[in-house]
Amino acid sequence: MIRKLTAADHDQVFSFLKKEAAINLFIIGDIEAFGYDQDFQELWGEFDENGMLKAVLLRFYDSYIPYAPSTFDVNGFAEIIRSNDGVVRLSGKSEVVEQFENVDGLSLGKKRVTYFCECNTISFTDEDEAYDVKLATVNDVDRIVELRRRISEFTATPASREMLLKSLETNTGRTYYIEEDGQMVSSVSTTAENSLSAMVVGVCTDERYRQRGYASVIMKKVVKDYIRAGKTLCLFYDNPKAGRIYKRLGFYDIGTWTMYG
Known part of the structure; x- marks a missing residue:
């Protein structure tokens, strides 16, 4: 029934x-x-x-x-x-x-299949990082959107800003970032945060600032904050190279996720 x-x-x-x-x-x-x-x-x-x-x-x-x-x-x-x-x-x-x-x-x-993985332990050494990772507020929404617009892999939609703002206002998502000379150059966001878990999305770095380890440093901060709060982190990936990076941070595959539309 x-x-x-x-x-x-x-x-x-x-x-x-x-x-x-x-x-x-x-x-x-x-x-x-x-x-x-x-x-x-x-x-x-x-x-x-x-x-x-x-x-x-x-x-x-x-x-x-x-x-x-x-x-x-x-x-x-x-x-x-x-x-x-x-x-x-x-x-x-x-x-x-x-x-x-x-x-x-x-x-x-259209059908798209991605790997689905999770992380529920801190498996890397907790050492001091060379870069200052900051937590965004609603006042940073336009800076986050602007960073994503500068990156070819991202597709900005009219609803992108509204969805990002809503997640920050309702505490159902966070955005962590690194800036250089007052400009946001790398960020990682979470969404669908609930009492048990959250999804990692929006991992990005300005093309001019890549190969400096910014995204990995931010991801470590995200993992530490959520795991210490007793929450599981999840993410999708379909790029094997990206998958290897995530697995070095403690993520492991738990299945695949299929999307249509």
Whole structure:
């Protein structure tokens, strides 16, 4: 049986999602931030005959994330997703979301698969760094956006500034940075921060300041701050070279994450 979830289901939902807290950090974060009664966010649960939760589906605006540790009613969730006209923005644990590829009537859009990794220990030597890593505030949003615009690998969207500002205002994300001569030259951000974990995003360095180890220094600071706060850090990567850098900092692969749209 599939039905809408409400605040009355929260304890069971949270216990269910915590079993794979890293994989479920987006669902957990959105529930903690916005609850069960918003027009832009809905949650559904599939229950077995004993009333035990088997699967969860999150809608956040026009994006959907399903989660299930084993078999679930793919067609039932697909029927809910189909009610949203147009190309579906679907993402999640690869073993879960790739089952929707065989469902008729879903326009999933372009597929992208990335590695999903996590870090929950400090595995490097805690030594004094040569560079001063600063924590951004809402007053730094335009400087962060400007740094990203200078970097060819980044695509700035009209919503980028608003999303960054919202994360800083709601404490669901942080940005750490290094500056030279008053200019921000390297930064690392987190997003979807919740009581258990956070996602690393926006790792970037101005092309003129690369090969100086700035990003690695910032990443060490990020790892230390979150791990000492008892939180797991997660990130996506599809570049093996970047993956090796992250693994030297204590990250390890826990699966793959597939996105459509």
